[in-house]
Amino acid sequence: METYGKILLIAMPAFFVLVLFEKFWGVWKGQDTVPVTDMISSLSSGITNVTKDVLGLSIVVISYGWLFEKFSFFQIEASWLVYVIAFFALDFAGYWTHRIAHEYNIFWNNHIIHHSSEEFNLACALRQSISSIVKIFAVFLIPAALLGVPPQVIAVVAPLHLFAQFWYHTRHIGRMGFLEKIIVTPSHHRVHHAINPEYLDKNYGQIFIFWDKWFGTYQEEKPEIPAIYGVTRPVQTWNPIKINFMHLWLLIKDAWRAQKWSDKLKIWFMPLGWRPADVAQKYPVSKIEDVYHFDKYNSHLSQGMLFWSFCQLIVLLLLISYLFGNLAAIGTPGIFYYGGFVFLTVYAYSELMDRNPNAWVWELIKAVYAFYFVVTSGDWFDLNKFLPGSIYIFVGYLVISVGLSIWYSFRKIDFQLAN
Known part of the structure; x- marks a missing residue:
């Protein structure tokens, strides 16, 4: 807790300066991608997320330490190679948790905040969840536990892996040549944040893009299809705390209103966006039908x-x-x-x-x-x-x-x- 807090004392000012730099860079170049209201909302979301994490307001169902103790076949020293293995293991786990968050109703609530901005900038990278109370991430680190990667190595690498996902949330960096084949670039991640039908639910990779290519979720950014950002059910608020729980609230209401008991249960585990037919007909929700023609949320502040x-x-x-x-x-x-x-x-x-x-x-x-x-x-x-x-x-x-x-x-x- 204290160690993470001290890391954040360095990271927070650095992220804030970079967000402001992108703002001023965009203004100077005539392509401002950081509206002030969006920036404040995003940074506020980041504050709530790190506060929750520092205070330990979550329940870990299975810890990596427990997996390591029960399943490790080897006991290896923390060499540079072990740190590399840990980094790849974290990225593999990150790909699958990210993908699951996009594919199932119950897990989307933990991720909607990250996609809620209708802009794409460094600030929106800080839109992170406070609703992920129950954490199952460690399950996907079983391969690392089997290989005997020590828990202290994971503890060191995890924050680095997280912070390394910040830089590519920008529209000011174009394609990056051969790096496009290896790592997640701004071009790849613009696709991921887009709601265009051609781009939806693609490019889940966090650091390495080859996971998407191997598992069939890769999509290249196309110049003729400009990315449109946000979520197909617009959040229509700057309040990050509301955004964190609005999908959960919709699921609760739908489960309550559904006539069939089977629908009340399966709604949680159905693909993202699925609603019982009777509920969808009686209680429609606003959804963007044409991504190229809709009004972005703007509260018109003085x-x-x-x-x-x-x-x-x-x-x-x-x-x-x-x-x-x-x-x-x-x-x-x-x-x-x-x-x-x-x-x-x-x-x-x-x-x-x-x-x-x-x-x-x-x-x-x-x-x-x-x-x-x-x-x-x-x-x-x-x-x-x-x-x-x-x-x-x-x-x-x-x-x-x-x-x-x-x-x-x-x-x-x-x-x-x-x-």
């Missing part, structure tokens, strides 16, 4: 609302950095209370970004939640000890945040298109 939303993101990044750098000092259960504040903050300002007229209620709940800890302890998880005077800044932020949320929630003006 420049002031955009600026304030970005300020909220910056404040949260600073506060989450303090959490990750002081996990041991804050301790349990403090880190979980702090995590609750993080989730409330994201929910509140993303509701305001959606122009939900009740967004101010969530902001008020967040402030009351925070004030409880400030009043009862005289500090915000020892932040004032770390930086004298910071408690006054934090309280001021809470007051301003509530005030502006109420102002924007009730302000009756025509909002200009801001992005």
Whole structure:
């Protein structure tokens, strides 16, 4: 937990700088692929994901350590070759978990957030799940366990493998010659994120593209077919917490409404998009029929609302950095209370970004939640000890945040298109 938190203290600023670089690069080149609202939503999703992971808010059904202990045929030293084997094993496992997430209803809920952006940029790479509470990933690492790859090697390689999937989420890099035959490139991954019928559910590879070629899921990007991004059932929100559970909520409602008991059970394990016939007829859901003619989601924020939303993101990044750098000092259960504040903050300002007229209620709940800890302890998880005077800044932020949320929630003006 603490080690991962310290890694994120380095990784988060690096990712943020790269996202901003892509934004400014696109503006300079006349091809801006990073709308501000989309960027804030994506980065907010990343914050919720790493918070969940650092706090360990998941259940591992089968751990790699258990597999290694029960099934390893060999005991091998952690040489450079073992790290290479581990990297390939993780990528093999990643291919299959990724593919399953796209092919079955029950697993799509863990992945919809990653595809929810109707743009394709570095920021959308950070749209990662908080709904994957039960993890089965280790099952696909059985080959590594059989070969005797030590658990500590997997622990080192796994974050590197994850971070290495960031760079290819961009439209500013074209085809890459011979590398297209070996690794996943931006061209390959643009296909994967596209909802064009020709591209749908292709290129599941995470680092190496040959898995797709071997298992029949490869599709080359075609110049005459420009990729259109998003999901075929548009999420229509900037709120990453809502997005994480909307597919699950649809499945629950469909299972409840279905007349046949067999449909109530099998809906979870049927191919993605399958719905009971009686439910689909009585309760249709909005779906994109023509990918070349639909309106992207845009809540039409004013420049002031955009600026304030970005300020909220910056404040949260600073506060989450303090959490990750002081996990041991804050301790349990403090880190979980702090995590609750993080989730409330994201929910509140993303509701305001959606122009939900009740967004101010969530902001008020967040402030009351925070004030409880400030009043009862005289500090915000020892932040004032770390930086004298910071408690006054934090309280001021809470007051301003509530005030502006109420102002924007009730302000009756025509909002200009801001992005």
